[in-house]
Amino acid sequence: MPVRIGPFTMNFKTNVNGLAEAIHYLYADFSIINECDFIDYRVSLMRAGGLRRWIAPYMTVVAEGTSMFSKFPVNAAIPYWEWGLNRCIARFAQHYLILHAAVIEKHGNALMIVGSSGSGKSTLCAGLTFNGWRLLSDELALVSTEDHCITALARPITLKNESLKIIQQLGSHVKTGPVSHGTVKGTVAHVRPPTDSVDRVNERATPGWFVLLSYQPDAEIQLEPVTKAQAVMQIAHNAFNYGTLGVDGFKSLTQVVDTCDCYNLTYSNLDEAIALFNGDQFAIKNNVELHEAI
């Protein structure tokens, strides 16, 4: 069935037991389109048929006739579904500059959290999403190469291992989908995006801050400004298609970083980090020219 996800109309298809239910649950607030002439991305997650149903069964994610992930074990359908969608967008939406970053928004300004896998990016993103910020994406920052605003997807947030418990402790309004154990990235589950974030998915956000994140157990929370040059290097390294866009990628990224305040953040405790981002330093960003540009 066609579903509208941010700027994309997607068609989902699966023959795997439980996945359709999980998608229904996680994407409950998204609108299903009944009549639709054009689908941007057709994504399917299928279990191999024939003898493979019984002998060494496996599954494959195919987007637009192109394999995104193949031959992964049957216990990881939901994580691979989400990773498959990420890969589909990162591969086929080259008309955006796509950064590997979690994006949340307050008062129209986007906070982009950049970090490698295991840096606590999704945890912080989920923590802030349920504490006053609006979710745009936990993985993909879609930056317009024309006006540099960020387009929202508001898809579920992927949480791994310990961070799952930490986020569930935030309260009963946090709704998590089925948990997959023993995937390549350990235990994985997804958090349903808040209804408000899904309803406002068409509101784009102006780039406000970049936070280059690292998680260190038992470290004191530490926020330090970094130079724009350092920020550009690190963000480019974490981008999906910075190189693909060539000169346009460089221009867009440097212009976006120029309009943002950039920080390094080391943290170990989520509550401290939430308090920091809800404090004065990350209140309204008064960048007048940018507001006029919208």
Next chain:
Amino acid sequence: MEFSDHILLQVLRDPEKMATLSLSEWDALKPLARSTLVISKIAALAHKLDLLDLLPEQIVPHLTSAHVFAARHDRAVRWEVNRVQRALRDVNTPIILLKGAAYAISNMACATGRVYGDTDILVLKDRLGEVENSLTRHGWDTDEDNEYDERYYRTWLHELPPMRHRERGTVLDVHHNILPRIDKLQINIQLLFESAIPINGTKVCVLSPPDMVLHSAAHLFRIGNFDHGLRDLADLDELIRQFNNLDGFWDSVLDRAQQLKLTLPWYSATRYVEYLFHTPIPDRVKRTVAKWAPLWPEVPIIDRLVKRAVLPRKIDDRDVRRQMAISLLGHWPLPRLKVTMTGLFWIKRMPWFAKQEKT
């Protein structure tokens, strides 16, 4: 409906037709074009003919994305050739670029909007050791970790095991012939070196026009992968159309095909490009080529397989019959009997039997 009336083939033959397509026709066309790797070709044609403003707005971002992607491929293949040239500057061999890299470097029409896989080069066989050493010193590593695979490549194939660049991750295939030793057709590769054309006076060369089309045909119909069969046939169509203007092109291809014993692949190539792309082929050429047809049952069987393989029938799901056709075409023609009697041949195809012997 005739298979060759398929909407995607119509658009490739006559790009102006894009402006007349409805949104739902685009909806059917886009995933097919994407999975057969020709979407960036369609995007390039739309840009070139200035059609973007006439198309439904929903399709434009897809074409823009494909255009960006192809531009990246174009930059990458040129840089790769530049790096290979540098790495091999002290090795005394011409470096003949094959397929995509050759089309890009010699700015052929078919390079517009093309996406590239591995970079393929052809070097003299007696310089192969030096070439491999130089490439290893300049950052390329042999990808194959399996000893049997590596021996199979070195004994029976026409290329070294693929070499991957440690930093860029790009893959380079170093050939010393254009057909594997397991193939019944064996050609005198020296002839290709003799007529290769140097680029800007360097030792980087491309094949002469007749050799270029014959190689493209031999590659697809002897060892090709029909996963991107449509893209490869589109290349052939555009190469032929471009060389059509050269004096004596057709006669030299016919002579060369006989000299290199590549008459069979040339028969197939002309048959399918004419069928799919209506490539202009002179009647006298068709009469000569018709004599090169294989024995009766092969033609209708290959016809069916090629039709199944070039375009998927399903867009949401795996097209099982297409996969089957691709796999059959990949195993046809059968290898030489002599090769099938070696252990290495079977270990390559059934590696699980050799696992315990692995070091």
